[in-house]
Amino acid sequence: MKTAVEIYKLLPKTNCGACGMPTCFGFATKVAAGMASIDACTNLSEAVRRELARDTAGRRESPGTVYEQALMALRPKFAALDLAALAKTFGADVIAPGRIAISFLNARYTITRDRITDDRGTEPLPFISILIYNHLCMPAPPQPSGEWITFSSVPASHAKDKAWAGHVEDVIARHFAGNAEGLRAACEALGGIRAEIKGSHDAAYEFRFFPRYPALLLFYDAVPEENFPAQVKLLLDRNVDRYLDIESIVVLGEEFAGRMTG
Numbered sequence: 001m002k003t004a005v006e007i008y009k010l011l012p013k014t015n016c017g018a019c020g021m022p023t024c025f026g027f028a029t030k031v032a033a034g035m036a037s038i039d040a041c042t043n044l045s046e047a048v049r050r051e052l053a054r055d056t057a058g059r060r061e062s063p064g065t066v067y068e069q070a071l072m073a074l075r076p077k078f079a080a081l082d083l084a085a086l087a088k089t090f091g092a093d094v095i096a097p098g099r100i101a102i103s104f105l106n107a108r109y110t111i112t113r114d115r116i117t118d119d120r121g122t123e124p125l126p127f128i129s130i131l132i133y134n135h136l137c138m139p140a141p142p143q144p145s146g147e148w149i150t151f152s153s154v155p156a157s158h159a160k161d162k163a164w165a166g167h168v169e170d171v172i173a174r175h176f177a178g179n180a181e182g183l184r185a186a187c188e189a190l191g192g193i194r195a196e197i198k199g200s201h202d203a204a205y206e207f208r209f210f211p212r213y214p215a216l217l218l219f220y221d222a223v224p225e226e227n228f229p230a231q232v233k234l235l236l237d238r239n240v241d242r243y244l245d246i247e248s249i250v251v252l253g254e255e256f257a258g259r260m261t262g
């Protein structure tokens, strides 16, 4: 199986950002970890795509990646929980005994004691399952507070500030600079609801990443004549650290940026 460096060597190295990552190397790292599909890069020759698809398909079946190991460690912990009680706490639906469904980034996932599947009945990439399990394993999460905070106000976020700005907010801002209409369409396609909030932004959308996990996106479009680049602020609820650990908050933000721009 290829390492991140070997995958990187086969990528176009244009750092165009179309895959949702700011650099080709960042994308190679995600693919190597099983966190991204090679299909997210739209600039590959057919021969390279085939080669990498073969390699990463084997990777997903292998129990060896860090994410797959984490997933295996999480499953027994999750299996001990009461699914019906979880559904009530986290806003999921009980669809049959031992089977619940939850929306995550505007897609629906079915969860049993030992498996998560998407609406096609297939298992998502391991990091998606980990995000869902991590959320559902959070103890006694309160209701959203209704108060928005920046990422840097989340407890224990200081070492992740750059990743949040560079891999989440800047990715969306660069992609939609000069295209507020495109941003609005992307927000609505991902289940965003237009928010009535006063301010100088050009668009404001509220999301539910999970039913109990709100987020607010503010978009300030570029003003070239004033040398003002496009900016995005992705605000989180004051209680967000009760819905996910800080690592998972960042990974979820990156996945959101990838889906917005993908």
Ligand code: SF4
Residues within 6 Å of the ligand: 011, 012, 013, 014, 015, 016, 017, 018, 019, 020, 021, 022, 023, 024, 027, 028, 040, 041, 042, 043
């Ligand atoms: S889509 Fe991503 S991996 Fe592909 S060329 Fe652009 S930045 Fe590189």
